[in-house]
Amino acid sequence: MAYISGIGCISPQHTMDNEVFLEEAVNQQALFLQCIQPNSYKEFINPILSRRLSKIIKMGITSALISLKDAGIENPGAVITGTGLGCVEDTEKFLMTMLDNKETLLNPTNFMQSTYNTISSQIAIILKCFNYNSTYVHRGFSFESAVMDALDLMANGDADNALVGGIDELTENHFQITSLLGNCRQEAENNLELLHHPGKGTIPGEGSVFFTLTKEQQSSTYCELKGIKMHYKPANFFGVWIEIKQLLEEHNLTEEDIDLLVMGTNGNQETDIYYQQIHSSLFPNTSVASFKHLCGEYYTASAFGLLLAANILKRQTVPTVCQFKGDKPSNIRNIILYNHYAGDQHSVMLLSKC
């Protein structure tokens, strides 16, 4: 277990300011959701360095710095990042140049920054942090793997705190390719209406969320992250059912102790069935909050779900735009965050009020 003591987020919503949380939802009529960029990154990154960085690297560094500032920590015990696609914009630029120039005249910047671990590395360089640094690239388990690594690191006494992030960017090119798989809505849709119109596919998105996890509770702490479970390609919802049961038992809790479910429902009726079955079989009377209509679907979207769950526990209220099923609970002690990516990578996190 660990405490979430700092958060930094750049997303398709106004989430950079930790003083307010989802008071006004951003409504986009779009095929995919893109992050709201700050007016300037100068406040966070030296312009001499910034000029060479792509959007995702700037987003990652900035959200990481906001998270550390929120937690009042200057140099974390570890920097651990999860990303499904890494710096895909730089990768595309590099590959397109290879094609256009017949494998000659390649720009070094795009090549150097096309790797998955550029974000973690740049954060460490800026912070002058020589501690543990790692990047996990496991599709829909990328962020979860980063969280598990941080929890293990702290449990083993190798770090007192860790900066953990989930980050992905979406490019027009990548959207065109992935939409061929049939996982995306074919027509531009109002994101705030997405969950009210289940159908084929969903709205993809992107985001950068960093958490500062601490071993000890502190004044900035949002909530306690008690545990995490993952299940790859369950035959049916029962595989996830067992994981949730085990997670609750490990912490001497029952279904009745869960006051809110935060679920990654994304409007894709083929895969949202898992969420419906878990809700009806395990938590039929528990209220549900959703988040993917705000950030879109992407490999590390569970990080946005964790941002939502942590803020709900700290503020003891569910943002109206996130309330999906049931009434808003009043005393929120425990939350189960359940997410899956395309029905393949399923993860469950248990969070508690401090």
Add this chain to the structure above:
Amino acid sequence: MEEKELIDKLRKEIIQQLNLEDMNPEDIDPDLALFGEGLGLDSIDALEIIVLLEKNYGIKIEDPKQGKTIFASIRVLANYILTHQKPQ
């Protein structure tokens, strides 16, 4: 191409290639040192300029150590291009 015309072209190309945000072509003094104390470019920028020279002017710098002399300033770079560019 005249030296002045080439200097103006290079200033624009360098700003674009190196993403020198918030900088206008006229901000770069043609005699200002590109590296170190002057414009403050670094070794990665040098590689980018090598690619730019080959791509836009057909000039291949085989030995990167030559860059120190060739990239002394925009004016020096322009003169190098004028004397080494093969006639079209």
